[in-house]
Every structure is written in structure tokens, then in C-alpha cells.
Amino acid sequence: xxxxxxxxSSSQLETAESAESASGPNVATAVEWHDRSAVLTVSGEIDxxxxxxxxxxxxxxxxxxxATLVVDLSGVDFFASAGLSSLVTAYQRTDEHTExxxxxxxxxxxxxxxxxxxxxxxxxxxxxxxxxxx
Amino acid sequence: MRLERxxxxxxxxxxxxxxxxxxxxxxxxxxxxDEPRSVEVxxxxxxxxxxxxxxxxxxLAMRADFDVDSIADLRLAVDEVCSSLVRLAxxxxxxxxxxxxxxxxxxxxxxxxxxxxxxxRTGTFSWRVLSALADSVAPSVESAGDDTGTYVVRIxxxxxxxxxx
Numbered sequence: 144x145x146x147x148x149x150x151x152s153s154s155q156l157e158t159a160e161s162a163e164s165a166s167g168p169n170v171a172t173a174v175e176w177h178d179r180s181a182v183l184t185v186s187g188e189i190d191x192x193x194x195x196x197x198x199x200x201x202x203x204x205x206x207x208x209x210a211t212l213v214v215d216l217s218g219v220d221f222f223a224s225a226g227l228s229s230l231v232t233a234y235q236r237t238d239e240h241t242e243x244x245x246x247x248x249x250x251x252x253x254x255x256x257x258x259x260x261x262x263x264x265x266x267x268x269x270x271x272x273x274x275x276x277x
Numbered sequence: 278m279r280l281e282r283x284x285x286x287x288x289x290x291x292x293x294x295x296x297x298x299x300x301x302x303x304x305x306x307x308x309x310x311d312e313p314r315s316v317e318v319x320x321x322x323x324x325x326x327x328x329x330x331x332x333x334x335x336x337l338a339m340r341a342d343f344d345v346d347s348i349a350d351l352r353l354a355v356d357e358v359c360s361s362l363v364r365l366a367x368x369x370x371x372x373x374x375x376x377x378x379x380x381x382x383x384x385x386x387x388x389x390x391x392x393x394x395x396x397x398r399t400g401t402f403s404w405r406v407l408s409a410l411a412d413s414v415a416p417s418v419e420s421a422g423d424d425t426g427t428y429v430v431r432i433x434x435x436x437x438x439x440x441x442x
Contacts, residue, residue: 167325190331191360192324221331223356224403250349258350258409 168192168221172200180275181209186218189226198229205233208240213274215246222252227259234265244274316376322366322389330359330374334385341378343438350410351383351436357407358387358414358432361398365391365430382412382437391430394418411436 170187183204189197204212214230216222230245237243245267247253256262268274318333320326334355338348355374362372366389374387396418398404407414413435421427 168328188328190324190327190356191363192327221328221352221356223353223360224406225360227406228402250345251352254346254349255353255406258353259406 170196170219172197174200174204176209177275179210180213181207181211182213182215182271182275184215184218188221189219189229190221190223191225194223194225194229197226198232201229201233202236205236205241210240211242211244211275212237213244213246213271215271215274216252217246217248217271220249220251222255224255224259227255227261230261230265244268244277246271246274314378317373318376319371319373322363322370322372324360324363326372327356327359327363330355330372330387333374334376334383337376337378338383341383341438343383347436347439354407354410354414354434354436355385355387357403357410358385358434361401361403361407362387362389362430362432365389365393365397367392367427382435384433384435386431386433388429388431390421390427391418392427393430394428396430397432407434 168188168190170185170189170193172186173184175182175184181204183200185197185200187193201212201214212233214233219226234243243265245256245262245265246269247256247267248269253267256265256267266274266277268277316333316337318330320329331352335348335352338351343351359372359374366372370390372387372389374385377384397416399416411434413433415433417431417433418428419431421429
């Protein structure tokens, strides 16, 4: 992650700016539990600006050791490589106690998962119910 | 600063669908766009501006009748292009994207000014995603040609249209 250093100054600038403006991309996350399964619902745009928040939410949910973590991306309308990297990081943190599943319903999320073949590693479902029942 | 964050969209014809033929001189600020199917957008080279470029290419691809998956691919590809350039940009640099819709595809030339002559890093995950999405993607670097000792870093990208029966 050598990129982080060279990029540091502008990302600080960005943080300062987004505090005074709602024009930048935004992402919202929420977790709900169904027995020992956690559903992380994500909405908004996941790009290089918002991916750190997405990753934080993923790792926080994993930290509570759910049997299944369903990442519901139905409300996400943009998903960049930074978001895919976050998902890979989460996948690598899972162990035999937790299974990671994704819900993706539109081209903005399905295509990035297909193009990178990440959908071969992390099961992708069309609905949350299907993901929970799988 | 937020009031004029430098989103300069210059298109000589917002709706270039069919019938209209005669090209009017471009009146927008900046370099004139010399033909109707080109759009040039200039923003501050900052991560928060990437969403502007995504919105522009999404709209262009939609009007050019790309299918839903191709529109998603183009938005993602443009975002990866612009994010790799923004990482290299000098402070207060502009990110300029020139989009061109063609009968059989869409092409983009994006550029920033950089102090780094080595160009975009092509060993990254982002670059792999980009290569998978576009039909062609080519980085290039040249001296800015002034006495600032900076470089113009460009990425050229092209994606053809899937032809439907």
C-alpha cells in the first residue's frame, strides 16, 4: 500500500472539504443480526473516497464473529476497485467461524464482482433472504 | 472554493442524436471542442471529483445507447483511470477528460500534470480491473514542455459497443 503515502495530502484535503459539502460521494452502513448471522447493509457509492468507511464497517462486523456475514450491496450504485479490495481484505480475515456472502442486484455491483472473478470466491446472491438461507 | 470547483463541461451539442448536422462554433470556456461528439470536462484533480466524471460518462454512454452492463463497465473504467491519475497529480492540478462517442464505441483521453515521470502504476489491482474492462488502455507520459519540470500524464482508453441483433 505504498500509494497511501503519496496520496496522503489530498485525502486530508478531501476530509476537510467533505465536512463542509455534501457534494462528494457518500456511503451509509448498518448492521442487523438474525440469530448468529449479521447483515451489513450498504448504500451509496463505494470509491476511493468512501472505501475506507466500507472496510471499517466490514471489519467491525467480522470482529463480532458472526457465523455468516451477509454484505448487502443492493443499495450501492457504484463499486470501484477500492471497494473490491475492501471485500478481499474482509474475505482474507474470515476463518472457519465465519462465512462471507454478498447480495448484489444491479450492474454497478454485479459487473465488478464478475470482471474480477471475485464471485468465484465469495458467493453472490440475488436477494438477502437467499443469502441468509444459503 | 466549493462554489466554483471548476466543473467545466463543454459540449457543442447536448443532444447530438440525429438530424442536426451543422457544427456551431463552441462557445464554452476553455479549448473549443471541434466536433459534436466530443465532450471535455475539467475538474480539480481531487478524489471527490471522481463522481463527476462517472456521472458524465454514464450519461454519455446512456445517450449513445450502450447496454446496462457496458454503462456500468464504463463508469468503473473511467473511475479507475481518474483515480490513478489523481494519485499522481501535483497540488492544484486539473484533471481533464475528453470523451468521444463513436458509432462503434466510446473513447476517453484523461490527463493530469505530475511531478512524477514514471506514469501510472500498472501493477496494481486497479489497473488489472481497468484492463479487464476496456478494449484498450494506454498510459503515456511527456514533459509539460515549460520550465516547471512537470510532466503530462495521460491515459487513453477505448471500449467498443456490444452489437445487439
